[in-house]
Amino acid sequence: MIFKSSNMANRRNPATAVLLLAASFVVPSNVASAGEAPSSYNWSGVYVGGNVGWSGFNSEWTDVDDDWGISPFDAGSRGFLLGGVVGYNHQLGNNLVLGIEGDLAFTSNKRSFDPTGADEVDMVNRMDMFGTVRARAGYAFDRFMPYVTGGLAVAHFKHVWTERDDVSDSWPDFGGTKAGWTLGAGVELALSDRWTVKAEYLHADFGDVVSRNEDGYRLKVDRAVNTVRFGLNYRF
Template identity: 35%
Template sequence: MHRLLAGFVSANLFFSAATAKAADLSLDAAPMFNWTGLYVGVQGGYQWSKDRSTEFFTPTGAATGFSQDFQPDGGFGGVHVGYNYQFDWLVLGIEGDADFGRASDGFTCCGGIFTFDARKNWEASIRGRIGVTPTDRLLLYVTGGAAFTDLKYSWNSIEPLFPGVNANVFKTGWTVGGGGEVAVTDRVTARLEYRYSDFGTTRFEWIDGSYEQHPRFHTARTGVSLKF
C-alpha cells in the first residue's frame, strides 16, 4: 500500500512538472512583436476647422472692419508609408502621408450680393514619430512635422460691376498629434490618431481690398498598416 501511494505521488509530481515545463516552452515559443520595419497603409477620417476672413483696404493696408467666421469641414481618405526602429521599449520612426477629401464652407454678405467660398481638397505631411510600448503589441506615440496643402478661395457677386475672383494658394505649415497603434497580427496593425495642422496666414486680392485667413485644421483618423 505504501509503495502504491508513493508511486502515485511520484507520478503526480512528474506529471505536474512536465505540464509546467510544457507551458513554459509554449510561452517561450511565442515571439515578441517587434515594431522595426517598413510599413504601408490606408487611413480615413474627419477634418474640421474654425477660420475667419478679414478684409483690408488695399491702398492703405488698414482693416475695413469687416470680418466673418466660417468652418470648413468634411471627410477624407488617404495612404501612408513609414519606417520604425525599436530600441527596447522605445520606437522611433518617420512617416509620410497624403489625404484626399474636400473640407469646405463659406458665407454670403450684403444682402446676398457677395458670396465667399473656402475649400481644401488635399493635405500631405512628412513627420517624425516617437513612441513607447507598454506591451509588445501596443504602441503609444506622438508625431510632428511639415504639412502641405492647396487652399482655394473665391469671391463672387451677382452684380456685373464686381467680377468674381478665384485664388489657389499653396501652403506649407506644420502638424502635430498623437495616437495609439496595436498589432492585430504579426504583419497588420491598426491605429487611431488625432492631428492638428496650422498653415499660417493667407491673403488674396479682390477689387480694391484684400482678404486674410488663418487656416487651421483638426483631424480624427483611423488606419490600417501592413508591416514588412
C-alpha cells in the same frame, strides 16, 4: 461676417492639448531597467496603409480695409478624409520606437455662401487635399504603442470672393497649395505580426494669406486644420 475674434485664441487650444498629451507619452530613456524584458513584438520595418476620418477646417476671413463694413467671420467647415500612408519604424533595445511617416488624403471640406447676406457675393472656401511628412516617437508595450508625432503639413485650398455687380471688387482664387506645421499623438495596436490598427489626432497650422483686389482692398484668410483619423497598416 460670422467668426468671433475670440476664436483666434480658441483655435490654438488643440495644439495646447496635443502638447499636454505628448508630454504624458514621453518615456525617459532609462525607463527600461536592466532586468526588464524587451518587447516580444518588434515594430521595426516598412509599412503601408490607409486612413479614414474626420477633418475640421478652421478658417477666419477678415475684411482688412473694411470694404464691406462687416466683422471677421468664420468660413470653416467639417468634412471627411480618406487617404494612404507609408512609413518606417525602428525599434531600439529599450523599447523606444522611432520612425518617419508620410500620408496624403482627399478631404470634403467646403463652404459656399453669401457672407453679406444680401445676395451680392458668391464665396467659396475649400480644402480638398491634406498631407503630412512627420517624425514619430513611441514606446512599445509589446503590441501596444502610444506615440507623439510632428513635422511638415501640406494642404490645397481654394479661396474665392466674387461680387456679382462689381468684378473689380472681387478676389479670384488665392488659395493654392500651402505648407505649414503639424503636431499630434496617437496609439497603435498590432493585431498580428503584419497588421496594425491606429487612432491618431493631428493639429496643423497654415498661417494666413492676404490678397489685394483690383480696387486695392485686402482680404485675409487664416487657416488651421484638426483631424481625427483611424488607420489600418501592413508591415513588411
